[in-house]
Amino acid sequence: MKIELANRIRELPPYLFARIDALKNEERKKGKDLIDLGIGDPDLPTPPHIVAALAEAARDPGTHRYPSYVGMEDFRKAAAGFMKTRFGLSFDPQKEVICVIGSKEAIAHFPFAFVNPGDVVLCPDPGYPVYATLTRFAGGEPYFLPLRRESGFLPDLDAIPADVARRAKILWINYPNNPTAALAVPGFYEKVVAFAQKNDVIVASDLAYSEMYYEAPPPSFLETPGAREVGIEFHSLSKTYNMTGWRVGWACGNATLVGGLGQVKTNVDSGAFDAVQRAAIAALTGDQAPVARQREIYRERRDVLCGGLAKAGFDVLTPKASFYTLVANPKGLTSIEFASRLLTEAGVVATPATGFGAAGEGFVRLTVCADKARLAEAVDRMAKLKL
Numbered sequence: 001m002k003i004e005l006a007n008r009i010r011e012l013p014p015y016l017f018a019r020i021d022a023l024k025n026e027e028r029k030k031g032k033d034l035i036d037l038g039i040g041d042p043d044l045p046t047p048p049h050i051v052a053a054l055a056e057a058a059r060d061p062g063t064h065r066y067p068s069y070v071g072m073e074d075f076r077k078a079a080a081g082f083m084k085t086r087f088g089l090s091f092d093p094q095k096e097v098i099c100v101i102g103s104k105e106a107i108a109h110f111p112f113a114f115v116n117p118g119d120v121v122l123c124p125d126p127g128y129p130v131y132a133t134l135t136r137f138a139g140g141e142p143y144f145l146p147l148r149r150e151s152g153f154l155p156d157l158d159a160i161p162a163d164v165a166r167r168a169k170i171l172w173i174n175y176p177n178n179p180t181a182a183l184a185v186p187g188f189y190e191k192v193v194a195f196a197q198k199n200d201v202i203v204a205s206d207l208a209y210s211e212m213y214y215e216a217p218p219p220s221f222l223e224t225p226g227a228r229e230v231g232i233e234f235h236s237l238s239k240t241y242n243m244t245g246w247r248v249g250w251a252c253g254n255a256t257l258v259g260g261l262g263q264v265k266t267n268v269d270s271g272a273f274d275a276v277q278r279a280a281i282a283a284l285t286g287d288q289a290p291v292a293r294q295r296e297i298y299r300e301r302r303d304v305l306c307g308g309l310a311k312a313g314f315d316v317l318t319p320k321a322s323f324y325t326l327v328a329n330p331k332g333l334t335s336i337e338f339a340s341r342l343l344t345e346a347g348v349v350a351t352p353a354t355g356f357g358a359a360g361e362g363f364v365r366l367t368v369c370a371d372k373a374r375l376a377e378a379v380d381r382m383a384k385l386k387l
C-alpha cells in the first residue's frame with residue numbers, strides 16, 4: 001500500500017532547526033559539554049503548593065472522569081479573578097472565559113472557528129510558528145507582517161495593502177514577544193483596535209509571557225478601549241508558574257470569539273484534567289511571591305548574560321520582558337551560520353531567529369533557562385570566539 005501524507009503536511013515550510021538539531025546531536029556524541037540556551041522552557045520547578053494541590057486532587061476520584069469542555073466553573077472564576085487583579089478587567093466566567101489545554105492548543109484551534117478558505121490571517125514575522133501553520137491547516141492564507149528592530153519589533157499596520165486588509169480575518173499580536181522580547185509601546189494597541197474596527201478583523205492577542213517582566217508589568221490588549229469588541233486573549237500558566245508540562249491556560253475576551261473557540265474544542269478535545277485545573281486554581285489564587293522571586297532570578301540571569309555579551313562586544317538586545325534575548329549576527333554571518341558556529345566552536349546552543357520567519361534573519365535567540373554559573377560560562381566561551 002502506498003501511504004501519502006496530506007498536502008497540508010507535505011507543504012509545511014522547511015524545518016529550519018533541523019541543521020542545528022543535527023549539529024547538536026553530533027557534538028553531544030563527541031561528548032562535548034553543551035550549554036543549551038536554545039529552549040524556551042523554564043528550568044525551575046513548579047512551586048510546591050501547586051504540586052501539592054495536584055497530588056491531593058489526583059487522589060480524589062471526583063477528578064477522574066471526563067472534564068467539562070469549557071473547564072470547571074471554579075477554574076474560570078479563578079482565571080477571571082486573575083484578570084481582575086492583574087489588569088483590572090472583569091470577565092463573565094460563563095461566557096467570556098474558557099479553559100484550554102495550554103495556550104498552544106487554543107491558538108491552534110482558534111482559526112478553525114473563524115477562518116474560511118481564502119481568508120487572510122495576519123501573522124508576525126518572526127513569530128510563534130503556530131499562528132501561520134494552523135492558519136494553513138484551516139485553509140487560510142497567512143500574510144506576514146515583518147517585525148523590524150528599527151520599529152521596536154511592532155508591525156506596521158499602515159503598510160498592509162488595502163486588499164489584504166479587506167480579506168483579513170484575524171490579526172495575531174504577541175507582546176511580550178517571542179522571539180524578539182519586544183513590548184507593545186503606548187498607543188500601539190489603540191492603533192490595533194482602530195485597524196480591527198475599520199477592516200472587521202479579529203484581534204488575537206497571545207499573552208503567554210505576561211508575568212515575565214523586568215520593568216512595568218505589560219498590559220493586556222483587552223484593557224484598550226474598544227478591544228473587547230474585537231479581541232480575544234490567550235493566557236497560559238506554563239511560564240508564569242513553571243508548568244509547561246501540565247498543559248493548562250485560558251482564553252478570555254469577546255463572548256462570540258470565546259464561544260467559537262469553545263465550539264471547535266467541543267468537537268476536538270474533552271478538556272483539561274480536573275486535577276490539573278484544581279492545581280491551576282491553587283496557582284492563580286494562591287501566593288504570588290514565587291512568581292516575583294522567579295522574576296528576580298531571571299533578571300539576575302539576564303544581567304549576567306546580556307551584560308557579559310555586551311562587554312564582550314556582541315550587539316545584544318537586553319530584554320525588558322520574557323526570557324528571550326536576541327543577539328545580532330556578527331558581520332558576514334547568517335543566523336544559521338552564527339548559531340552553527342556558536343554550537344561547534346563554543347558549545348552554546350542558540351536558536352537562529354529565522355526559525356520563526358524570514359524576517360528573523362540577522363539574529364539568534366538565547367534564553368536564560370540555565371543558572372547563572374552556566375550563563376557566565378556561555379558568555380566566557382562566546383567572548384573567546386574569533387568571529
Ligand SMILES: Cc1ncc(COP(=O)(O)O)c(C=O)c1O
Pocket residue numbers: 040101102103104105128174177178206208235236237238244248249
Ligand atoms: C509566544 C508563545 N505563545 C504560546 C506558547 C504556548 O505555550 P503553552 O502552550 O505552554 O501555554 C508559547 C510557548 O513557547 C509561546 O512562545
